Amino acid sequence: MTLRLRIGHRFPGFQVTASFEAPPSGITGLFGPSGSGKTTVINAIAGLLRPDEGAIELDDRVLLDRATGIDVPARRRRIGYVFQDARLFPHLSVHSNLLYGWRRSPVRLPQHEIDGVIEMLGIAHLLERKPHRLSGGEKGRVSLGRALLSNPDLLLLDEPLAALDTARRHEILPYLERLKAEARVPMVYVSHSIEEITRLADMLVVMNGGRSVVSGPVAEIMSRLDLFPLTGRFEAGAVVDCRVEAHDARHGMTSLLFEGGRFLVPRLAAEPGHALRARIRARDVIVATEEPRGLSANNVLPAIVREIRRDQDPFAEIALDCGGTSLVARITQLSLDRLGLAPGTSVYAIVKALNVETRGSLPAPRRAGGESA
Amino acid sequence: MLTDAEWEALVLSFKISTVAVLCALPLAVLVAALLARGRFPGRSLLDGIVLMPLVLPPVVVGYLLLVTFGTRAPLGAWLHETFGWRFVFSWTGAALAAAIVTFPFQVRAIRLAIEAIDRDISAAAETLGAGPVDRFFSIVLPLALPGVVAGAITAFAASLGEFGAIITFVSNVPGETRTLPLAIYTAIQSPGGEAQAARLAAISIGLALAGLLLAELAAKRLEHMIGR
Incomplete structure (x- = not known):
């Protein structure tokens, strides 16, 4: 229809x-x-x-x-x-x-x-x-x-x-x-x-x-920087469709595959292969020009700066291409200038595992002890 | 305690009021719905005509009925010749007079009840496939029921007390049109009838009070029943 x-x-x-x-x-x-x-x-x-x-x-x-x-x-x-x-x-x-x-x-x-x-x-x-x-x-x-x-x-x-x-x-x-x-x-x-x-x-x-x-x-609309004033600066962020890859029972983590990489998140009650959508708020993405070491964050993704848009100061939004998937980061203009970022710069996007919001994680209905191992 | 003539007046009053209210009710619902929800030319005029008996002297209503339905009036003569209906000097005429005078009570209560219904509820019914008539019977009327019942009971109580229009239109015929108020009037006019008048007046007051209380109670019960 x-x-x-x-x-x-x-x-x-x-x-x-x-x-x-x-x-x-x-x-x-x-x-x-x-x-x-x-x-x-x-x-x-x-x-x-x-x-x-x-x-x-x-x-x-x-x-x-x-x-x-x-x-x-x-x-x-x-x-x-x-x-x-x-x-x-x-x-x-x-x-x-x-x-x-x-x-x-x-x-x-x-x-x-x-x-x-x-x-x-x-x-x-x-x-x-x-x-x-x-x-x-x-x-x-x-x-x-x-x-x-x-x-x-x-x-x-x-x-x-x-x-x-x-x-x-x-x-x-x-x-x-x-x-x-x-x-x-x-x-x-x-x-x-x-x-x-x-x-x-x-x-x-x-x-x-x-x-x-x-x-x-x-996903396309949410990663468009020119629409950020409309999609809500503070709450705005990229939307990434992914699939459950596997569960790590020892650490209680789940890995999610998406086009261009994988996210690690606290364990979800969803079977491997299950399609999910992650929302990564722009304010929850950190940008580094060198691969960080000794970092607690689990999700460090190589990416290329695609577009930069200076918002009302002091902030700026950066659209990142992460192996074909769009991410958006919101950083200060001070950081932007300090790091010398420009379209084409290779960077690392750091997403804290906790900030990967997943959807469809509804516990399977009426299935006693349905936790998948 | 009551004489046969007094009983007769009381029973007759109930009969006339019951017929008056029940016959006028469907029309009152229709008119109230039109006034509450309708948008049409002449709406204010209809509103005025319906409310008129409230402000008009009842004797004028009686007079108008007489010149319309009297056996020598064209409409009255035609009804008499064609259907054998005769309103003058008949209890049906008294019911007609009572119905017209108390019509505004019914319309006003029902109209207020319909106006109080959230139109959005009707819109929801529309998206579920209900047409205007369907919506009226499945949504509007059930929700307005407390108002309908309260209006009918109030009109019934008022109808028991109607005097001017009845005596003007159908006169004061014992056993046919002599209702409670007319019986009181007759008693007052007769020498030594004071005690009888007082008894009948007390009954009238009791009935009026009971009617109003009952209307209130019924409305409350129904409101509760339809879940509000």
């Missing part, structure tokens, strides 16, 4: 223009600060807002075309929507909430799929409850299940974690990852948190001031 979108909409004092194409599977992240027009865009996709101009297509289905006057009503678009505030129906039990969209879907999912979703989301024990007796995290999961059971062609998620505290967040993120892994339905995921986006999304659309500034694969 490829989503093609090009819309323009004028609010009093604010204009939204967006255009992008989302791939037929996986998660497309719609990222931008609050008030950048993200919700307008997904409301337009869902059919809850009619933009002044533009067109939206899902594969060969035209959902909206202001030029020809086509505007498929929201209820016929077959697009699931998980709202930030869950929006469960307060007068219905969790079970009735879950089946609300299922009953109205043109192609009803079979019973075993219903059971599968309920089991995957871990909400089987909540079915008889009313929404007001659910915690925030439980509401989020029920809302996700309700949208999934309507058997949508595309799933929209509007900051599903924003209203939750950290603990509740970790109650939902693994389910989103599992959903993604099962490739059940393509998703558009709206968030202002770069951490969530890089953890989940494959493709990224960056919104700013009402415009979609750029779109492309997550």
